[in-house]
Amino acid sequence: MQYNKRIMNKWIYGFVFLMLFFSCKHGEGEYHGVVEKIEAESKNYHGVTVSSEQYHDGIDMIKISEGGHEFLIPERKGQIKMYACTECHNKPLSKMQTEGEQKAHWDIKLVHANENTMSCVTCHNPDNMDQLKSLTHKEIDFNKSYNVCNQCHTKQFEDWKGGAHGKKIGGWAPPRASMTCVNCHNPHKPHFESKWPARFNTQTVKERE
């Protein structure tokens, strides 16, 4: 009887051992999930051969370095139709605003925050029209206009630097090129308009009838 019990115990232990042995295997995969896989396999990352540079053709870029991120953004001044501004703005603003004369910039209406917060000179430098200015009257180059925006929109700026806000130019492969604020948002009217969707699937409607 005692002997039988011992043999039985052996069998049970053996069986349990085998069960544990097989059940600990998680399929064929080496990793428990894709996040673990990404962490492990990116440890010895040594670059890729594909590049997005060929898709930046025809766009003038400048390299910027912000908060540990280095990337390209489109050059701006060459894209402004009437730059340099001082070609017209050659005397103080008060002297240019004469009654009865034809107005310049008549098409620009500021729809950005409210009147208490923003006016033309919140961003534009009345003393030097070729430059923008910060809230503390420091000059900001038109090419780096994101420095004007990031005074208020700090969260968006963080996301943009990291790559969570805004669009890329070219492709995913290095070198990274991102659009800057004013490539998508009109600074005088920065919100996106509502519009009709680009597509309506009439077949789906038929199928669901």
Place this chain on the structure above:
Amino acid sequence: MSSNNKKWFSLNLGRKSSASSGSCGCGKTSGGCGSHSSDDYEMTDEAFVAAAVDASIGEERTKDGFEQVFDVKMDRRTAFKKLTASLLIGAGAVSTSCSVISGDESKEKAQIDWEEQFKGNYKLMTDEEKKATVDRLMRSYELRTGKNISMSSKNAEENILFGYAFNISKCQGYMDCVNACVEENNQDRDSQMQYIRIHEMKDGNGFSFDEADDNYYHEVPAEGHFYMGTQCFHCDNPPCVNVCPVQATWREDDGLVVVDYDWCVGCRYCMAACPYDGRRFNWKKPEVPEAEINHNQHYLGNRMRKKGVMEKCTFCVQRSRAGKNPACVEACPTGARIFGNLLDPNSTIRWVLENKKVFRLKEDLGTEPKFWYFMD
């Protein structure tokens, strides 16, 4: 017979360019074999395809489920018709190739059809075989339409794992991505197939797909709603791949889940297995107006599909493997779509995963999608 090391039996179809000209599949070099006798068997391309389709699915195209099995009127005539249809395909190919009268071009066409018919699974092909099939398909397109396409067979590269992030607080439901996808990937215009669906969800109800609408038509964004897009998530543990009985779909080393349209038998198991409704079936021959065809193609991507095969989003393999962003990412006017290399610690997609609060759809299923959602 050709002497090179192929995995399938090759016919020497007697084209002038080949080394031993004039020999026929039957082995004779002069016109004494039966298949030379008549030109009546020479088929046009359309007849060839129609016969092939008839032979394989026939009436089933209009029926579904058990009807395909039980509701078949099969008299002797149809039975014979089906039998002869498959015979005709073979006979057509052989007669075209052996015919002394038919031109070099039609012989080349027949040669290509033959080789394409008996090629192996793309997954198992060597790089040379991949290049050969791509070359054949390009030549075949040229012979049929007189126009050139470029088709790539570029393999997955080391150190790349593609991933995608979708910002649900940025998407406004404009659906520009859907249009860009359809145009890029040569999807059937007639059935209005689309890989991407944008769901309009009520604020405060969470992701309730049963209450969401993915085919809205009113000015967007609509008050009190948010928008989220679904497409193939390129799971790292893809259930669709496991159920495929012929291994016509698989996960590439760069993470893309792809389909060999020439190996797919159209059983739609993968469609049933996908928990995200990421796969689409071609119930009819996809039609794209010649002027709208995207000529920049990849074997595993946007090349023209045929009737009765599965297809789905490939993260635009023809673009992504060349360093570009998928068409949907490029088209999105709000910047809600982010694409990149998950293995590159400096990529923007990695920044999103590490610094935003991300989640995936039906994460508990263990499918490990490489498609994350996040909010501002």
